[in-house]
Amino acid sequence: VYITDEVEKQIESLSELAPLHNPANLMGIRAFRTLLPEIPHVAVFDTSFHQTMPQKSFLYSLPYQYYKDYGIRKYGFHGTSHKYVSQRAADILGKPIEELRLISCHIGNGASIAAIDGGESVDTSMGFTPLAGVTMGTRSGNIDPALI
Numbered sequence: 848v849y850i851t852d853e854v855e856k857q858i859e860s861l862s863e864l865a866p867l868h869n870p871a872n873l874m875g876i877r878a879f880r881t882l883l884p885e886i887p888h889v890a891v892f893d894t895s896f897h898q899t900m901p902q903k904s905f906l907y908s909l910p911y912q913y914y915k916d917y918g919i920r921k922y923g924f925h926g927t928s929h930k931y932v933s934q935r936a937a938d939i940l941g942k943p944i945e946e947l948r949l950i951s952c953h954i955g956n957g958a959s960i961a962a963i964d965g966g967e968s969v970d971t972s973m974g975f976t977p978l979a980g981v982t983m984g985t986r987s988g989n990i991d992p993a994l995i
Contacts, residue, residue: 848890849889855876867957893924893928897971900921900971904969904970907920920975921975921979928951929961947965950963957984958980958988
């Protein structure tokens with residue numbers, strides 16, 4: 848996506864949903880748009896890889912109207928990593944990615960797991976925000992709400 852003033856505002860408006868990512872990324876975007884205004888700037892959203900998930904994977908057990916009205920669904924994160932790793936696995940195995948069913952694990956301070964079928968995400972551990980999923984170095988991951 849080409850970064851325009853409108854895209855920049857949209858990223859800023861979603862900072863509460865990705866507090867570890869969006870504010871820091873915006874600092875870089877603004878710095879480079881100021882320093883290199885003649886160069887086109889693009890944003891690669893790692894959630895886009897997970898847009899192939901079927902509804903049964905991305906919908907929460909909440910009223911469907913929440914999805915329709917507010918976009919509440921699993922978006923998934925670390926998509927650029929999962930895409931790269933799945934393609935690399937196909938290369939190492941010497942098989943077309945379209946023939947493979949893989950589980951990809953992105954492990955760092957943030958962590959996620961993705962189910963990949965034929966090169967497309969069919970499920971992921973992260974949810975509406977990058978705070979959900981497995982326990983991570985800087986995030987709790989899923990916690991049973993009865994504990995809080």
